Amino acid sequence: MKRILITGAASGFGKGLALALAAKGHHVIAGVQYPQQRTDLLAEARAADVQMRIIKLDITRADDRARAFAHDIDILVNNAGQMQAGPVAEMPMDRVRENFEVNVFGTLAMIQGVVPQMAERGAGKIVTVTSMGGLITVPFAAVYTATKHALEGLIEGLRTELAETGIEFCTANPGIFGTGFNDRGAETALEWFDPKTSLSRSPLLAQFDFIGGDAPIPGQLDPQIMVDALVDICESDNARFRNVVPAETEAWIKMMQKQAWIAHKNDPIYLDPTVAAHD
Numbered sequence: 001m002k003r004i005l006i007t008g009a010a011s012g013f014g015k016g017l018a019l020a021l022a023a024k025g026h027h028v029i030a031g032v033q034y035p036q037q038r039t040d041l042l043a044e045a046r047a048a049d050v051q052m053r054i055i056k057l058d059i060t061r062a063d064d065r066a067r068a069f070a071h072d073i074d075i076l077v078n079n080a081g082q083m084q085a086g087p088v089a090e091m092p093m094d095r096v097r098e099n100f101e102v103n104v105f106g107t108l109a110m111i112q113g114v115v116p117q118m119a120e121r122g123a124g125k126i127v128t129v130t131s132m133g134g135l136i137t138v139p140f141a142a143v144y145t146a147t148k149h150a151l152e153g154l155i156e157g158l159r160t161e162l163a164e165t166g167i168e169f170c171t172a173n174p175g176i177f178g179t180g181f182n183d184r185g186a187e188t189a190l191e192w193f194d195p196k197t198s199l200s201r202s203p204l205l206a207q208f209d210f211i212g213g214d215a216p217i218p219g220q221l222d223p224q225i226m227v228d229a230l231v232d233i234c235e236s237d238n239a240r241f242r243n244v245v246p247a248e249t250e251a252w253i254k255m256m257q258k259q260a261w262i263a264h265k266n267d268p269i270y271l272d273p274t275v276a277a278h279d
Contacts, residue, residue: 008080012179031057083185175249178220
């Protein structure tokens, strides 16, 4: 059984993965940002009759990271992250910096912290949850997708630079899943953005009409699909480097990338992320 550190384990994919891997007998170290989240996750673990160690881990804090690195870690799953939504040209710079601080610099600091012990052992695996947005850009979530593009570049570089150390690198690129993450991220725009005064005239602004309502973003998939995929990535001895889930999203991303190569100035821009989940 493996010793697996998971960041962002208080909710969504991280929580589902922590519970699933613990149920399979792995030694799970579940990192949560706030003390109350530790209490909540512990109650869920007890209800599921599984054992795991739950630690406070804000990946932007050096003291939290240092305590996490004191554990022997076979697999690191970088799952912690946040989304800031809204048009790039108008987003306050403090929000841009915050998104990069968590998603990019915090994640990279986690990787740098575990690489020495893995390299010394000549074995280890680092799984980083990026996004379909690490491979294409979603308008009005472009700052968030830029952080995920940055992670993709860093992980590809690490995979090559550390190829002789025995450390395996994988990315996991979820499509649109109903964890609540997308809904919470989209709603960050409500704190500062006014579509009526926006410089953007894009018809895609209509996607903000549902934000703040009672219903979640439509067209989202069951998160268990992604949790199962992450379990497979963690346990596989020969996992793919890049893992886009579901397969329909992978095909859609490749189509969008192809269109980007041949696009001209006046070509219509079509981007409906919900299509990635279903078409």
